[in-house]
Amino acid sequence: MSDSFCPDCKKHTEVAFDHSAGDMVCTECGLVLEAHSVDETSEWRTFANESNDNDPVRVGGPTNPLLTDGGLSTVIAKPNGAQGDFLSSSLGRWQNRGANPDRSLILAFRTIANMADRLGLVATIKDRANEIYKKVEDLKSIRGRNQDAILAACLYIACRQEDRPRTVKEICSVANGATKKEIGRAKEFIVKQLEVEMGQSMEMGTIHAGDFLRRFCSTLGMNNQAVKAAQEAVQRSEALDIRRSPISIAAAVIYMITQLSDDKKPLKGLEC
Missing domain, CATH: 1.10.472.10 (Cyclin-like)
Known part of the structure; x- marks a missing residue:
């Protein structure tokens, strides 16, 4: 808990952070003081090639079990101070051209994360949306469909399943141009596909x-x-x-x- 000024109480009061909803709430009156808090959990990256500061605390990104290699890959970089020789530049170009089986998943996960951040959603909802998208993508049934609508629908379903529902209009506001009708159709399509795959009805969570x-x-x-x-x-x-x-x-x-x-x-x- 920390202190903050509450406009309703007209004084400095203790506020509590609701991690599941991403809200800062006044403990006196329950007013939501901030509804789009940013997830401040560690997200380190390496700066070894960008400065001479060797900080051993900074590490690579976390592994992702939804990706083939866990999200870890080897990057061929130029040696410090090198202007770039033929071998290193050729290997770099080959690596960039190489077929990464997870490239489309990484882009999809990044889009979901951006939409979730704009709505102030927590990491558990992002992870659930990623899992839903991975299951649908594995079925090879979304080719030719509106990708933005599919990703937005995954986020909508994840919010419902995590008991933090958002309206379709709220999801639509961050869906990169996908309409409410397109997101609604994508949601119905995803639910139907996963129910057929699981052989049972898909739990969506009751909203109130x-x-x-x-x-x-x-x-x-x-x-x-x-x-x-x-x-x-x-x-x-x-x-x-x-x-x-x-x-x-x-x-x-x-x-x-x-x-x-x-x-x-x-x-x-x-x-x-």
Whole structure:
């Protein structure tokens, strides 16, 4: 825990870091102070050829069990101070041209990581999305399909399975041009393919209106009193037989609460 100034409490209070959601939360009122925290776990790289500083603590990247060689490969570099002789340059060109069986996977994993970082998602969700993509890629059934939509759909499914769901609209905002319809179709395709492969239904995780409420309220800048009222309304709605999307229920509750308060929000701003 650390201290930070909370705009709702109007004072410096202790804040807690929710590692699973990537949120900085005030321990006094529960306000999300920061919703897109960057994963600060170690990600070392070697600078041996870039400076004379030999730091033994800096090592290569972590191994990846989803890749053929674990993500480790030998790179032929020029000796320090060398201008480049024929042998080393030829070997370097040969290596760059060489067929790397994991090249497409590495690019896909990098794209998933970029999308996850832009949404403030934690490493466990990235890893799950990578696993899903690897399973689908091994089936050789995604050739000719929209790659950006496939990767975005893997991230959407991973969020659901890790109980940190995101809306399709949120995923679409970082999907490099893939539309909501394309991502939806890709999601259905992936689920169908994996269910056929596993011979059983694929667990997606149940979503509830409360899964989205706190994030929606924080994005809209709602005060602590309005957030608590919205949370109570959502809890009471769970006892009712409301056959609507949890996202729609969360948005409807927020709209009603804001209309009853002095800080009214336009309906257009609640599109999810």
